[in-house]
Every structure is written in C-alpha cells, then in structure tokens.
Amino acid sequence: MxxxxxxxxxxxxxxxxxxxxxxxxxxxxxxxxxxxxxxxxxxxxxxxxxxxxxxxxxxxxxxxxxxxxxxxxxxxxxxxxxxxxxxxxxxxxxxxRVIDNPKTKEIIGQFVDSLDIHLDDEKITVRPYQYMAIHEALTHKRCILVSPTGSGKSLIIYCLIRSYQQNSNKKILVVVPTTSLVEQMYKDFDDYASAVSWDSEDNCHRIYAGAERETEKPIIISTWQSIFRLGQPFFEQFGMVIGDEAHGFKATSLISIMEKLVNCEYRIGTTGTLPDDSNINLLSLEGLFGKVFETTSSRELMDKKILAQLNIHCIQIQHSDEDRKIVSKLEFQDEIKFIVTMPERNQYIAELVNSECIGNILILYTRVEQHGQVLYDLIPKYTDKNVFFIHGGVDALEREGVREAVEKSNDNIVVASYGTFSQGVNIKNLHNVVFASPHKSRIRNLQSIGRGLRTTEDKSDVNLYDIADDFRTNDKDNYTWNHFLGRLNIYEEQEFNYEFKVVDWNE
Missing domain, CATH: 3.30.780.20 (Translation Initiation Factor Eif1)
Incomplete structure (x- = not known):
C-alpha cells in the first residue's frame, strides 16, 4: 500500500x-x-x-x-x-544517488595521464575543465556535458571510452549527427592514441551510408540517421552511449535510439550549445541523458588564449526604398528567397571576401541551388584562391579532403551549407567566417562561430562577418532584420566583441 x-x-x-x-x-x-x-x-x-x-x-x-x-x-x-x-x-x-569518493578524482586523473594523449605528434596537456568533465561523466554516469566549440570535446569522449573499455566488456556506441563527424571522430581517436598501441582500426567500426551494422569491434561510431530504425536487439549490446552534438538530433530519432538502450548504464550527451527547443526540448534531453554540467565558456577560453579572439563585423546593408516596399509585402520564406537571389548582394559578398578577408574563409549559406551554387560560381571571378563547394550531396571522404586541404594552406575559400559545416567540423586553420544567408537559430549561430575559434601557432584571432539586411519601413520591420537583432543579443550575452559597418544602397 x-x-x-x-x-x-x-x-x-x-x-x-x-x-x-x-x-x-x-x-x-x-x-x-x-x-x-x-x-x-x-x-x-x-x-x-x-x-x-x-x-x-x-x-x-x-x-x-x-x-x-x-x-x-x-x-x-x-x-x-x-x-x-x-x-x-x-x-x-x-x-x-551518486556517492563521490574523494579518491575518485585522483584515480581518474591518473588514468587520463596514463593514456599519453598526443596530437600531431605532440603530447597534449589535458586541461583542468576537461579533467572535471571526465570526472563528472564517469562518476554520475548520466549527464549532458556542455563545452564550447574548440574546448576539446572529442578528447573528453576519447578518455571516456578508454576508461569504460578498461572496466567493461560491453560495447560503446558513439552517435553523431553527420557523416563528416563519423570520419573526424575516428581520425581524432587515432591521433590521440598515436603514441600507444591502441588504434581506431582495431577498436572502432563506422556506420553511415549503408555500411554494415554488425561488428566484433568494441566501439561503434554512427550517425543517428543510420541506426534509429534498427530493432532493440541491436541496442542491447551497449553499456555506454555518447551522443555528440546531442542538441542537433531530431527528437523522435533520438528518443527511438535512447529508449532502446535498456542495458546502457553510461548515458552521456555532449554539446557546445544547449538546445533552443527547435529540435528537442531540454527536459527531454536531460531525461534521456542526465543533468547538465557546464565545463567552461568561450569567453573564459578566449581570455586564457585557448581559443582565438573573436572579432565580429556586423554589416548592415540598408537596402533601397524600392526593395523595402517589395520586401514589406513578403512572408518569411519569400523574403529569404528575395535576399539570397539578389545579384548585387552576392556580388558584394564576393568582393568582401576578396578585399577584406586574409587567410582561409568559410562562407555559410542555407539554400544550395538558389544561393550556394551561385556564390560558388561567382567567387572565383574575384579571387585566385582555391574555392570548394560543400553541401549535403558531397560525401564524407570528400568533405574530409577539403578540411585537410584548408589545414595545410592559407589560400582557400569553402562555400558550405550550414547543415554540413556549421557544427562539429574541426578546422583550426580558419581565419574568417561569413554568414552569407540569414538565419535565426541560436544553436546554429554559436556552432557556426565555433568553426573559427580554434588556434594555431600562426593564428590568434578570427573574423566573423555577419551580414544583416535592413528592409525596415515605417510600418514594418522585416523578418531577417529581427533575426539579426536576435543574433546581436547572443553576442551581448556571450560577451563577444562586435562592431557595426553601414552599407547604404540608397546612395
């Protein structure tokens, strides 16, 4: 009773x-x-x-x-x-209930140090916030680790799987949102283990684009799209699941995967940005993984010179009175179409990247045929740099080839869709990011900024060009201008430095 x-x-x-x-x-x-x-x-x-x-x-x-x-x-x-x-x-x-033994932190720290983690043939110093995140995940077994882009989430994940491998015979499932991230995670793990006998080939199986689902290897790295329709027997073999970029999973698909992991004791989500409810509600995400643990912030890492200094250039295009009248009568999707198909606007972007951007450039867009293809065809007329075109139809190995090319030289322009390059893709040698298409998502904004925040020996800062289209009239503010104001609020909230430049097309 x-x-x-x-x-x-x-x-x-x-x-x-x-x-x-x-x-x-x-x-x-x-x-x-x-x-x-x-x-x-x-x-x-x-x-x-x-x-x-x-x-x-x-x-x-x-x-x-x-x-x-x-x-x-x-x-x-x-x-x-x-x-x-x-x-x-x-x-x-x-x-x-979690009972934290004071010695646990010391034991976990010693284990992480014993992994002898390397990157590009140099030993990595694991940072205090990374130790804290690893300790939190292994102690609580359920959590969402919020760690900004460039803070080393893949290193944290690597340490977690190595620890679990040492203590359990059950398999590990690493779920990511894109095929590019499958390849990148696989390569990152191999780099981290380059000084020891462990390697990705012997331990990791990749699933995407029709790859075989069954394997004897202890770790599976997969896109969520490749496995969410599989039956429960497939998921019963796992004792640990790590959902990387967990905010980006489609709610029904993530729920389908997580509810079938009935034997999975360790349930860890990682993200650079908490959800804005566009894909999945935070309460649902906490239910599937666990409570939120924020490791550090972009501002803190910039102040410590771990991340590059971010310089945001807000370019306010004041459109002609004639165009303002046209846009004032348009619904949201039609306004977007009007903006991305403006020849003079696309020409301005091409001239901008040629005249003001030094080093490698990432240009992000939303519509492949209406905007991405147009920019890709136009930009080579204004620059001698290598120009690459990335969209959902480009396979993972080709995307990885583009990423590696950008890392090796400073004369590249990547015209990429937000969906393929705004999250998770690790490019250190990136000096400029251009928001070519209007967008409003908080997550997409922060993730896109994160593409350029990683440092190199020759790079200490990154420029973001945020193009804001001002079609306001006395009667109405246009949709994309309001979305820009939302991005401006995010810059204020995150304590990012920004400046304004007005381009008046009425003159």
Missing part, C-alpha cells in the same frame, strides 16, 4: 524509473512533466487534430510485467526537486 505523502522510486531498466504514489500525486507529476512544444500549431499532427501539442514525460509505460507509472531515469533530480517543493517524502531511488 502506498503512503499518502510518499513517492517510491525504483529502477525499471537503464531507461526508465518506476514511480509509485497516490493518484493525486500522480496527476501532479503528469502536470509537472508536461510541456508545450514550440510552434506546435504549425505541425501537421496538431492541425489534423491527432495531437494536442504537448509532450508528457511522466506517463504509463509498458514493462516486462505490465504497465507502470514512470519517467526517464535522467529526470531523477527533477523528481526530487518536485517532491521537496511539495514536502513529499521519497522512498528508494538508491540506484540514482
């Missing part, structure tokens, strides 16, 4: 915890763990009246012995907060 003011918690499996309590408390929990999905009114299932636009994380779950009330194990701390705020007692839950 359940006591009227008590909540009893037990572990059903590595995905769910079972919760027993009075019906009235159950209803409170349902309300507490229910949220409205952003922009739900525009989703087909809501319009077809098949769904009310809400996600309920506390629910009836089908178990081996029948149905029970419960939620994701990663929400244990949220459940405790709920109980405390309402003065309910808690029974059980020992499986979710």
């Amino acid at each position: 359940v006591q009227s003011d008590m909540i009893t918690i037990s572990k059903e499996n590595e995905v769910y915890m079972k919760v027993d309590c009075e019906p009235s408390i159950t209803q409170e929990l349902i309300d507490f763990f229910t949220f409205q999905v952003p922009n739900y009114k525009f989703m087909p299932s809501f319009r077809q009246k098949k769904w009310d636009g809400k996600i309920r994380l506390f629910k009836r779950i089908k178990g081996i012995h029948g149905y029970y009330n419960g939620t994701y194990g990663g929400l244990y701390n949220k459940l405790i907060d709920f109980a405390k705020s309402r003065k309910y007692g808690i029974l059980g839950g020992d499986d979710y």
Whole structure:
C-alpha cells in the first residue's frame, strides 16, 4: 500500500524509473512533466487534430510485467526537486544517488595521464575543465556535458571510452549527427592514441551510408540517421552511449535510439550549445541523458588564449526604398528567397571576401541551388584562391579532403551549407567566417562561430562577418532584420566583441 505523502522510486531498466504514489500525486507529476512544444500549431499532427501539442514525460509505460507509472531515469533530480517543493517524502531511488569518493578524482586523473594523449605528434596537456568533465561523466554516469566549440570535446569522449573499455566488456556506441563527424571522430581517436598501441582500426567500426551494422569491434561510431530504425536487439549490446552534438538530433530519432538502450548504464550527451527547443526540448534531453554540467565558456577560453579572439563585423546593408516596399509585402520564406537571389548582394559578398578577408574563409549559406551554387560560381571571378563547394550531396571522404586541404594552406575559400559545416567540423586553420544567408537559430549561430575559434601557432584571432539586411519601413520591420537583432543579443550575452559597418544602397 502506498503512503499518502510518499513517492517510491525504483529502477525499471537503464531507461526508465518506476514511480509509485497516490493518484493525486500522480496527476501532479503528469502536470509537472508536461510541456508545450514550440510552434506546435504549425505541425501537421496538431492541425489534423491527432495531437494536442504537448509532450508528457511522466506517463504509463509498458514493462516486462505490465504497465507502470514512470519517467526517464535522467529526470531523477527533477523528481526530487518536485517532491521537496511539495514536502513529499521519497522512498528508494538508491540506484540514482551518486556517492563521490574523494579518491575518485585522483584515480581518474591518473588514468587520463596514463593514456599519453598526443596530437600531431605532440603530447597534449589535458586541461583542468576537461579533467572535471571526465570526472563528472564517469562518476554520475548520466549527464549532458556542455563545452564550447574548440574546448576539446572529442578528447573528453576519447578518455571516456578508454576508461569504460578498461572496466567493461560491453560495447560503446558513439552517435553523431553527420557523416563528416563519423570520419573526424575516428581520425581524432587515432591521433590521440598515436603514441600507444591502441588504434581506431582495431577498436572502432563506422556506420553511415549503408555500411554494415554488425561488428566484433568494441566501439561503434554512427550517425543517428543510420541506426534509429534498427530493432532493440541491436541496442542491447551497449553499456555506454555518447551522443555528440546531442542538441542537433531530431527528437523522435533520438528518443527511438535512447529508449532502446535498456542495458546502457553510461548515458552521456555532449554539446557546445544547449538546445533552443527547435529540435528537442531540454527536459527531454536531460531525461534521456542526465543533468547538465557546464565545463567552461568561450569567453573564459578566449581570455586564457585557448581559443582565438573573436572579432565580429556586423554589416548592415540598408537596402533601397524600392526593395523595402517589395520586401514589406513578403512572408518569411519569400523574403529569404528575395535576399539570397539578389545579384548585387552576392556580388558584394564576393568582393568582401576578396578585399577584406586574409587567410582561409568559410562562407555559410542555407539554400544550395538558389544561393550556394551561385556564390560558388561567382567567387572565383574575384579571387585566385582555391574555392570548394560543400553541401549535403558531397560525401564524407570528400568533405574530409577539403578540411585537410584548408589545414595545410592559407589560400582557400569553402562555400558550405550550414547543415554540413556549421557544427562539429574541426578546422583550426580558419581565419574568417561569413554568414552569407540569414538565419535565426541560436544553436546554429554559436556552432557556426565555433568553426573559427580554434588556434594555431600562426593564428590568434578570427573574423566573423555577419551580414544583416535592413528592409525596415515605417510600418514594418522585416523578418531577417529581427533575426539579426536576435543574433546581436547572443553576442551581448556571450560577451563577444562586435562592431557595426553601414552599407547604404540608397546612395
């Protein structure tokens, strides 16, 4: 019999915890763990009246012995907060409590040092915040590590898998959002282990683009798109899962993968940016992985000279009165199309990268045929630099070849779609980033900035050119101008330095 003011918690499996309590408390929990999905009114299932636009994380779950009330194990701390705020007692839950032995930190530090990690034939000094992140993940077993681009997330992941390999015979699943990241992660692991006998070829199997799913190797690195439709038996072999760039996973696909990992004790998400709810809600992400742990910030790493100094050049194009009248009547998608197909704007970008950008340049766009292809065809007319064109149709090995070419010289321009190069791709020798297409996503903005923040011996700063299209009239502010103001707020929030340049096309 359940006591009227008590909540009893037990572990059903590595995905769910079972919760027993009075019906009235159950209803409170349902309300507490229910949220409205952003922009739900525009989703087909809501319009077809098949769904009310809400996600309920506390629910009836089908178990081996029948149905029970419960939620994701990663929400244990949220459940405790709920109980405390309402003065309910808690029974059980020992499986979710973490007892941190003071010696654990020392032991983990010694293990990391023993890995003798190298990069480009030089021994790497693991930084304090990386030790902290590794300790947090191995001690709590469930967490989301938030660490900015350029802070060495792949090194943290490498240390985690090496530690788990030493202590368990179960396999490890590393899930990434793009094929480029599969190859990059594989190569990074090999570089880190270059001074020891461990290597990627013997330990890691890559899955993407139709590759074989079955392997005897202990580590699988895969895109989420390649495995989310596989049945549960495939996932039962894993004891550790690491979701890299976890914010970028499509919600239904990530849930499909994580809910099938019923034997997976270690559930670690890594990201440079917390979600803005465009793909998956933060509460859902914490439920699938665990609580958020922020390792450091871009501003802190810049101040310590670990990341390059960021110089943001906000270019405000004041468009002609005639164009302002046209755009004032357009809906959002039509405004984007109008902007990216303006010949004079594309010519301005081509002249900008030729006259103001020294070193390697990454130009990011959104629409392949309407904008990316146009820029790729136009830019060689203004520069002698090598120009590469990257989009979703370019295979992973070719993208990796472009990345390696940029690392080896300073006379390259990469015209790349946001989806392929805005996140995860590691290019140290990048001196300039140009936002050629308007965008509003907080995550895309911060991830794109991160492409240029890594340092080299010859590089200590990076330039970002943020092109803002001002079509404002007395009656209306245009959509993309408002999106630019959102990016400006992010620069303020992150304490980034920026300056304005006005280009008046009325003159």
